[in-house]
């Protein structure tokens with residue numbers, strides 16, 4: 454396939470701006486031959502935790518494993534229920550299943566596509582142990598009522614902040630609300646490694662210590678295993694690259710916000726829905742998600758013009774074959790299901806040029822009216 458004029462994300466563009474520094478950082482790691490959980494992992498943990506306004510960071514091997522590590526550290530397992538959303542990436546639910554617990558879904562707010570806390574009361578049971586809100590697309594979940602609900606029902610809160618590095622709720626960065634927050638550092642997130650990486654943040658010293666043990670075979674001292682853990686260590690090469698990138702994260706998020714404002718200004722009256730930014734939050738636009746009618750034909754038309762799009766996500770998790778055992782059906786979560794039919798993500802990355810952005814806007818306008826005329 455010919456390369457797109459405006460891809461959904463352009464990882465190379467960002468790499469080129471930091472190439473020299475990143476290669477030097479890699480060289481230092483390779484010269485030291487300290488390849489995992491070394492000084493760079495520790496420095497990244499400290500700096501990323503500080504970025505989130507949090508005390509501890511525990512680097513690990515991916516966002517998926519970060520979630521499983523957090524659930525394990527909270528002793529959540531078989532027989533326990535964890536309330537989350539179906540409008541998310543599969544990893545959120547995989548982590549719950551991985552530790553043997555049962556995911557319970559609530560529907561989402563039709564405007565933000567995020568956990569609707571008003572529905573928590575309906576699904577909570579004596580087996581509920583934790584809430585797992587997902588700050589999807591770069592927008593924070595309404596954490597005030599979520600935390601309130603958790604306190605009144607004595608539940609743990611684990612945030613999935615994999616798409617929201619730097620997003621705020623009432624001026625406070627996500628990652629510092631729950632007992633633990635989990636961030637993916639996958640290459641296409643707001644900050645990403647050049648391979649797999651993730652990090653957990655917490656203000657709880659005990660949970661931090663437990664996660665540090667669990668990620669490295671349940672041991673504090675080599676060959677002494679207090680807990681059944683696993684290998685979810687952070688790789689020092691990834692930490693080195695992440696340390697180079699972290700100082701740029703705020704600026705990158707601001708660039709995303711500038712693109713989003715331009716998109717919204719010009720597309721508000723063109724598409725059926727532009728992203729909503731609640732007054733209590735700062736959106737960091739991991740994805741810029743709009744709603745259009747005839748979504749699939751719209752995507753094809755944009756592709757023809759060299760513009761990449763994607764759907765986050767086309768099939769809600771409760772309708773995935775792997776989740777059949779949980780007993781949900783079409784109709785169980787109407788807001789999530791309706792959104793999945795209409796949402797589409799437009800190109801979004803900090804290095805998007807004003808010209809590329811305008812190409813996207815013009816193509817969206819043209820194709821929305823073309824498709825409407827054909828309908």
Ligand SMILES: *Cc1c(COP(=O)(O)O)cnc(C)c1O
Pocket residue numbers: 515516517518541542544545587589613615616637638639650651
């Ligand atoms: C990316 C992502 C994950 C998983 O992260 P990996 O690093 O790819 O394992 C989990 N949850 C959400 C919401 C994500 O976007």
